[in-house]
């Protein structure tokens with residue numbers, strides 16, 4: 001196209017951006033993928049940002065053609081709940097499904113390489129700052145800067161913002177708002193050892209009377225990851241009262257107040273020298289399709305990491321967005337209405353699971369309900385099934401396959 005740098009510019013090469021770029025490039029589209037990080041210079045945050053991949057993510061990755069690699073650390077298939085009433089239950093995942101524990105930095109690098117191999121013009125070290133608009137207000141490109149270079153404009157009829165929860169465009173366009181129901185903070189800590197951790201088991205605790213949950217597991221020998229989620233206002237009051245700064249100090253102090261036995265266990269754990277905090281976890285985004293602009297992955301909103309499905313939703317929305325964008329390019333029509341199949345696909349594939357997740361989060365706020373749930377093994381099995389059973393992957397050129405174990 002004359003006067004443009006690509007047919008589509010994708011901002012951010014996390015799971016959403018890399019997958020959107022790869023899907024589009026495989027459809028023969030000219031895609032420019034701009035990622036702010038420099039993958040040749042891994043940061044400490046890359047190592048520490050371990051996460052889990054749901055069965056649905058694994059299925060999406062198989063469809064995308066990314067086999068399990070060195071980013072897969074281990075897997076688990078048992079959910080161990082420590083209920084407020086003291087009961088401990090083990091629930092297996094259905095149908096032999098499992099979650100994978102991953103090294104997030106390596107995973108993102110593998111996705112970036114996949115997009116490049118698929119034919120996308122993939123450039124890391126390029127941070128987008130603002131959107132370009134045409135006379136009618138439609139997006140038509142971005143302003144970005146590469147390290148050591150002057151800022152420049154990149155033009156394309158369609159821009160995809162996949163730059164995640166910290167998207168500069170979301171803020172600039174005034175699209176991000178708080179989730180009225182869930183205002184939580186998470187403190188994530190890594191340990192060299194944690195007493196009493198069984199391999200292949202994901203632990204979930206509900207300490208104290210507050211809206212709090214501690215979850216995590218062993219990722220591999222010498223690496224354990226646990227996160228404590230609490231009500232954001234409670235955390236802020238607590239941190240101010242005790243003058244606590246680091247997530248690890250906060251996690252320990254909160255556990256001392258909420259659950260002394262759990263505190264003793266984590267006081268005996270050997271922390272690694274990195275930890276991180278997220279707040280608020282949940283946010284909403286008012287509109288995700290615009291003239292010439294589509295939001296994908298976390299830029300469409302986020303609820304909670306409880307079911308470990310953020311990456312799954314990112315990959316799903318990427319596949320759906322790529323199909324809608326391909327259709328828009330074929331029609332030469334980049335108006336918002338043209339992206340309707342993307343919105344419909346998201347309603348079909350993501351909304352129901354999110355509704356289950358919201359229900360689960362409401363349940364975890366009511367300690368008496370949780371205690372009752374601890375006795376209802378069939379109800380737990382049904383909820384787990386509803387949350388984690390992967391949906392079919394639909395889309396043209398589907399290379400669906402059973403996920404391969406790490």
Ligand SMILES: Cc1cc2nc3c(=O)[nH]c(=O)nc-3n(C[C@H](O)[C@H](O)[C@H](O)COP(=O)(O)OP(=O)(O)OC[C@H]3O[C@@H](n4cnc5c(N)ncnc54)[C@H](O)[C@@H]3O)c2cc1C
Nearest residue numbers: 012014015016036051052128163164297298305308310311
């Ligand atoms: C505490 C916590 C725990 C979580 N645990 C899990 C879990 O266990 N399992 C799970 O599936 N999900 C989990 N998630 C959610 C998951 O991390 C996200 O849903 C997922 O990473 C979203 O992918 P994305 O591609 O939309 O965004 P991201 O992964 O955030 O990727 C965005 C990319 O855009 C780049 N970028 C940002 N700004 C710019 C810019 N201006 N220009 C260019 N590039 C830019 C970033 O560098 C990044 O590479 C968790 C989230 C939180 C907060």
